[in-house]
Amino acid sequence: MTADDRVPAPRAPQPRPRTRVVLAEVSRRDDRADRTRAELAQQTRVGDALVRGLVRAQLSLALRLSLVVLVGLGGLPWLFAIAPAVGRVTVFGANLPWLLLAVASFPFLIVVGWAYVRLAERNEQDFTDLVQRPEH
Amino acid sequence: MGNGLVVPAIVTVTLATLAIGFYGLRLARTTSDFLVASRAVSPTWNAAAIGGEYLSAASFLGIAGLILKYGVDVLWYPVGFAAGYLALLLFVAAPLRRSGAFTLPDFCEVRLGSRRLRTLATVFVIFIGWLYLVPQLQGAGLTLATLAGAPYPVGALLVAAVVTANVALGGMRAVTFVQAFQYWLKLTALAVPAIFLVLQWQADGRPAVTPPDGPAFRTATTVVVEHRAALTFADGTVRQVRPGDELTFAAGDPVPEVSGVADGADWLLPSAAGDDDRGLFATYSLILATFLGTMGLPHVLVRFYTNPDGAAARRTTLVVLGLVGVFYLLPTLYGVLGRIYTPQLLVTGQTDAVVVLLPGAALGDGTTGRLLAALVAAGAFAAFLSTSSGLLTSVAGVVSTDVLRRGSVRGFRLATVIAGAVPTLLALHVSGLDVSQVVGLAFAVAASSFCPLLVLGIWWRGLTDLGAAAGVLVGGGAAIGAVLVTVLGPPLSGWPATLIAQPAAWTVPLAFTVMVAASMATRHRTPADVGATMLRLHAPEALRL
Numbered sequence: 251m252t253a254d255d256r257v258p259a260p261r262a263p264q265p266r267p268r269t270r271v272v273l274a275e276v277s278r279r280d281d282r283a284d285r286t287r288a289e290l291a292q293q294t295r296v297g298d299a300l301v302r303g304l305v306r307a308q309l310s311l312a313l314r315l316s317l318v319v320l321v322g323l324g325g326l327p328w329l330f331a332i333a334p335a336v337g338r339v340t341v342f343g344a345n346l347p348w349l350l351l352a353v354a355s356f357p358f359l360i361v362v363g364w365a366y367v368r369l370a371e372r373n374e375q376d377f378t379d380l381v382q383r384p385e386h
Numbered sequence: 387m388g389n390g391l392v393v394p395a396i397v398t399v400t401l402a403t404l405a406i407g408f409y410g411l412r413l414a415r416t417t418s419d420f421l422v423a424s425r426a427v428s429p430t431w432n433a434a435a436i437g438g439e440y441l442s443a444a445s446f447l448g449i450a451g452l453i454l455k456y457g458v459d460v461l462w463y464p465v466g467f468a469a470g471y472l473a474l475l476l477f478v479a480a481p482l483r484r485s486g487a488f489t490l491p492d493f494c495e496v497r498l499g500s501r502r503l504r505t506l507a508t509v510f511v512i513f514i515g516w517l518y519l520v521p522q523l524q525g526a527g528l529t530l531a532t533l534a535g536a537p538y539p540v541g542a543l544l545v546a547a548v549v550t551a552n553v554a555l556g557g558m559r560a561v562t563f564v565q566a567f568q569y570w571l572k573l574t575a576l577a578v579p580a581i582f583l584v585l586q587w588q589a590d591g592r593p594a595v596t597p598p599d600g601p602a603f604r605t606a607t608t609v610v611v612e613h614r615a616a617l618t619f620a621d622g623t624v625r626q627v628r629p630g631d632e633l634t635f636a637a638g639d640p641v642p643e644v645s646g647v648a649d650g651a652d653w654l655l656p657s658a659a660g661d662d663d664r665g666l667f668a669t670y671s672l673i674l675a676t677f678l679g680t681m682g683l684p685h686v687l688v689r690f691y692t693n694p695d696g697a698a699a700r701r702t703t704l705v706v707l708g709l710v711g712v713f714y715l716l717p718t719l720y721g722v723l724g725r726i727y728t729p730q731l732l733v734t735g736q737t738d739a740v741v742v743l744l745p746g747a748a749l750g751d752g753t754t755g756r757l758l759a760a761l762v763a764a765g766a767f768a769a770f771l772s773t774s775s776g777l778l779t780s781v782a783g784v785v786s787t788d789v790l791r792r793g794s795v796r797g798f799r800l801a802t803v804i805a806g807a808v809p810t811l812l813a814l815h816v817s818g819l820d821v822s823q824v825v826g827l828a829f830a831v832a833a834s835s836f837c838p839l840l841v842l843g844i845w846w847r848g849l850t851d852l853g854a855a856a857g858v859l860v861g862g863g864a865a866i867g868a869v870l871v872t873v874l875g876p877p878l879s880g881w882p883a884t885l886i887a888q889p890a891a892w893t894v895p896l897a898f899t900v901m902v903a904a905s906m907a908t909r910h911r912t913p914a915d916v917g918a919t920m921l922r923l924h925a926p927e928a929l930r931l
Binding site: 297298301302304305308309312315316319323324327328330331334337338345347348351352353355356357359360362363364366367370371374375377378381 | 477673
């Protein structure tokens, strides 16, 4: 019993200072975020580096996905040209080039587009987090 | 051809277009309503509207006609028309929306702050818009002439008048509703008859598309030739035919080989290396033009300003990609079945008519065949009306702000009438152009002028106004030169013909190279506010900067 009495005793005063610390942190974080926003808006070296990072991330994402399309679709005429046998393969009674181009290419494009939207939004989220985080 | 249901169907579509436009008119109050629908259109509506605007006469009629004529190599048209939206999504959609510009010339001014570049962009917007409007009006003339026996100018004038009135009175707010409605109409008008056509093909015992001894006429057919060609008959005789010649074939007669039309293995199989390097070049050129040209079409870009923010612009583009992807599954089916049911079009040269003639040819003159033919005709008219509305809105937009320099609703109406009159006159005087070829050239011009301007403007800080102008003038100018030679010049053969007919593979790299090189040479002209512009184009709106 005495041990139980002793244990909560040092804990009891903790909540109040802790609350104060949290509040202080929140207000400081807002302060920092505002400063980061100001740095972005005023084109300081830090703000400029942040924007360059975002642009580079988005551009490399777009280029990587275009490479996927370039290889996946752009490679087809070349493939059919150097390996005419591929064009004669039939699946379900239709020649492979017809199926690949007239049917399969559209879902492929949509999947690439869907992946881009997800990843681009993640890049933007990362950027927002970076700006709003207390230390960068 | 005397299908009594076609005219009522076309009249219904036209009236519905006007009615929805009128409904929009009651909502359109301010100039902002007219130009960008007050930026309050939801992504789903907007995506259907973009799809409705994009699927033109070339998509609805032209692709099936090309597939009927040339086979597998032209499947790159539908693939490229859809993939253009992926390129738009990857490189342009969100930053362009965030730039806050209304039109392409606006973007030039926002990014590079140059009035002269703005004027140059205006000239290109008007040229591409008119180049794209002419084949829409021609398609309308052709469809009415084929199905209802009306003289060619009737269809062209009808569409021009309806579209000009609708855009002038309702502006873009109305157009958004009209376009969304027309996407679904176009999809239905191809999908429903396609189901019946496939069932009919099953019922006919699945006739082969490329029978071993060549295609044959299924019924006794009289063909009136409309384009000069050389016919090679089954017994080896060659006959030169000219417009007006009449040929009669009995049921079961083999279809003669027509000069300039792909046959048998040529139609079925892609071009192989070595024997057809020009074919391979043309294929890659087409891929480049369609993949990169979509982002430079003025009527496509103007839609992006109606999204509430950059993220919505991206989601809208993805939905559009899905919608046009679904649509482009269908024209191929018409082109392939046309090989079986309407081989006479290969002889007459009117392959663009395959979509509107196929239901009647395959299903006969019964009620079903006539109803479906009327539905397809209605869809075709929806295609002409919607694409022309979108083009006219964007051309009228730049004419009213950059040429007339009047921001009022009256100024916009005056601009609409001016912007509509020119292509109408052109369409009445040139009727011999191939619908898809002209559209392909419009894509090539857009890909060699606005595509590099947008991509470099959005992603590269080093772009300068002089560099941009040089790239647009050299690349876009070369593409326009190719268009003029194709339309007005003498017939060419060999490599020059290929380089001129499919110019994108050399004009697009040329435009990019000149733009980058000239910008680096004039580095001191880089706008001072480029950092702020980059921040605005790429920072998410959630930051509220």
